[in-house]
Amino acid sequence: MSAIAAHDVSMVFPTRRGEVRAIDHVSMEIPDASFACIVGASGCGKSTLLNIMAGLVEPTSGSVTVDGSPIRGAGADRGMVFQSYTLYPWLKVRENIEFGLALKGASKRERRRVSDSLLGEMGLREFERAYPRELSGGMQQRAAIARALANDPKVLLMDEPFGALDALTRASAQRFLTEVWEQHRRTIAFVTHDIEEAIFLGDTVFVMSPRPGRIREVIAVELPRPRTLDDLGSPAFADLKRRILSLILESDGAAAA
Amino acid sequence: MASDPASPQATAPGPPPPAAGPAPRRSRLDRYLAPKEPIPRTLAFVLGVSCFALVIGIWALLSYTGQVRSYFLPTPVTTARTLYDMFAHQGFIHDVWASTYRIMLGFLIAAAIAVPLGIAIGAFRVVQAFFEPLIAAVRYMPASAFIPLLIIWLGIANGEKIAVIWIGVFFPLALLIADVSANVPKEFLNIAYTLGASRWQVFWRVLVPACWPGVVDNLRIAVGWAWTYLIVAELVAANTGIGHVILSASRFLQTDQIIAGIITIGILGLLTDAIFRWLHRTLFPYTERVSR
Numbered sequence: 301m302s303a304i305a306a307h308d309v310s311m312v313f314p315t316r317r318g319e320v321r322a323i324d325h326v327s328m329e330i331p332d333a334s335f336a337c338i339v340g341a342s343g344c345g346k347s348t349l350l351n352i353m354a355g356l357v358e359p360t361s362g363s364v365t366v367d368g369s370p371i372r373g374a375g376a377d378r379g380m381v382f383q384s385y386t387l388y389p390w391l392k393v394r395e396n397i398e399f400g401l402a403l404k405g406a407s408k409r410e411r412r413r414v415s416d417s418l419l420g421e422m423g424l425r426e427f428e429r430a431y432p433r434e435l436s437g438g439m440q441q442r443a444a445i446a447r448a449l450a451n452d453p454k455v456l457l458m459d460e461p462f463g464a465l466d467a468l469t470r471a472s473a474q475r476f477l478t479e480v481w482e483q484h485r486r487t488i489a490f491v492t493h494d495i496e497e498a499i500f501l502g503d504t505v506f507v508m509s510p511r512p513g514r515i516r517e518v519i520a521v522e523l524p525r526p527r528t529l530d531d532l533g534s535p536a537f538a539d540l541k542r543r544i545l546s547l548i549l550e551s552d553g554a555a556a557a
Numbered sequence: 558m559a560s561d562p563a564s565p566q567a568t569a570p571g572p573p574p575p576a577a578g579p580a581p582r583r584s585r586l587d588r589y590l591a592p593k594e595p596i597p598r599t600l601a602f603v604l605g606v607s608c609f610a611l612v613i614g615i616w617a618l619l620s621y622t623g624q625v626r627s628y629f630l631p632t633p634v635t636t637a638r639t640l641y642d643m644f645a646h647q648g649f650i651h652d653v654w655a656s657t658y659r660i661m662l663g664f665l666i667a668a669a670i671a672v673p674l675g676i677a678i679g680a681f682r683v684v685q686a687f688f689e690p691l692i693a694a695v696r697y698m699p700a701s702a703f704i705p706l707l708i709i710w711l712g713i714a715n716g717e718k719i720a721v722i723w724i725g726v727f728f729p730l731a732l733l734i735a736d737v738s739a740n741v742p743k744e745f746l747n748i749a750y751t752l753g754a755s756r757w758q759v760f761w762r763v764l765v766p767a768c769w770p771g772v773v774d775n776l777r778i779a780v781g782w783a784w785t786y787l788i789v790a791e792l793v794a795a796n797t798g799i800g801h802v803i804l805s806a807s808r809f810l811q812t813d814q815i816i817a818g819i820i821t822i823g824i825l826g827l828l829t830d831a832i833f834r835w836l837h838r839t840l841f842p843y844t845e846r847v848s849r
Contacts, residue, residue: 351747380747390843428593
């Protein structure tokens with residue numbers, strides 16, 4: 301059964317120049333415990349689609365289901381990580397990680413148990429009492445992932461979480477996320493405009509085309525795991541990259557014409 | 558530019574400059590004059606003090622040389638003596654207290670309403686649509702213009718002064734706080750929703766805490782307006798207060814008392830500013846240091 305699925309979702313924004321169809325009849329299914337990446341040029345509606353799956357944005361039509369039941373607004377079953385650094389600056393790292401549990405009224409001992417294990421796993425133990433601004437960008441994103449995981453969500457929704465990181469930090473963050481995913485086996489929907497990132501991370505890559513936003517193609521990435529840096533140079537990887545790139549360029553040309 | 562081998566800019570052929578690291582060494586002055594370069598704290602302190610010294614120096618020069626007559630501009634020493642005398646013998650402390658009391662009350666009442674209302678305006682479109690047009694309009698009416706009306710309504714006692722301060726502080730402050738609240742990143746709220754927060758929790762546990770540093774910052778700015786409006790109100794009509802003392806001194810051409818009064822306001826202003834800065838540092842250790 302698919303952990304999260306979009307059914308015939310459309311999103312229309314009214315603008316001064318008339319209606320813009322940001323998402324046009326998109327249906328997609330992400331199987332349980334699988335890692336799905338959504339790639340596309342900027343403006344293809346991939347972030348909007350993710351926000352709809354999170355329940356933060358109501359689609360004009362269509363629906364989203366988690367384990368087969370339709371969602372009603374945002375909920376703790378779908379954790380989210382954004383590109384911008386969204387740790388709460390007034391909370392220390394540990395308090396940030398425990399925030400979701402605190403909202404639920406979990407006991408202090410329970411919160412500690414969860415945050416202890418996540419702090420260790422994310423390599424943030426030394427920083428538990430630091431404020432977010434004292435952390436590097438990479439550490440902040442790890443803490444943000446920990447905050448989402450602490451809630452034990454069914455699905456992890458990630459909107460270009462590594463987009464603001466420099467290339468080196470980004471590479472290690474990607475490897476790190478893979479390890480976390482293999483450990484926790486959550487369903488992940490990961491939006492990015494970086495094709496290599498999508499192939500490196502995903503079991504499946506959904507390629508979107510812009511104006512109106514549609515799923516252009518669904519590509520299964522059959523590279524064995526764990527994937528390493530060597531895979532980036534493999535012919536299979538290069539083939540996938542070329543294929544996705546041409547899909548994106550093609551659709552961009554079609555939209556411009 | 559001439560290819561002078563001694564010049565740090567010289568890149569033309571010629572003997573390479575003597576080993577001086579990868580970048581040419583710049584003089585200290587050169588470095589301090591580069592935009593946004595930090596300077597040592599002692600230097601900053603010395604510079605700040607010397608600016609005061611410069612102003613007092615010019616003042617002394619004008620008054621001691623008799624360039625400006627003493628009933629227009631008394632000497633710094635006379636003024637300092639007068640200030641001491643006012644506190645020691647003329648009961649000026651009561652006027653200072655009267656003014657401070659009005660400020661505190663007027664400012665506290667204004668802030669106590671402006672802060673929650675401002676946060677609500679920034680957070681809820683409904684509240685914004687209802688209040689913002691009125692507040693935006695009243696903000697452009699100078700508080701001093703209300704003084705005659707308030708004298709008719711409330712007389713010239715404390716009530717009127719507090720009302721002037723309230724009008725002068727409340728409206729612009731509410732709009733500034735509304736801005737702080739509206740500028741809380743949407744992602745902060747969205748993250749809370751995806752962590753299972755209710756709307757109530759999002760408001761109280763995310764939006765409000767996210768506003769606090771900006772609130773205190775704007776309170777610090779607003780307390781400065783409170784001083785301005787209070788003195789205006791006291792200049793127009795009052796029996797006590799720093800403004801009252803300044804106006805009475807003016808009637809008798811006691812320039813030294815006027816200047817002493819103004820300096821007192823300046824010192825009190827610096828003091829309140831320091832209190833708010835300390836408050837900001839203590840309450841919000843997680844923010845970058847603010848300046849302005």
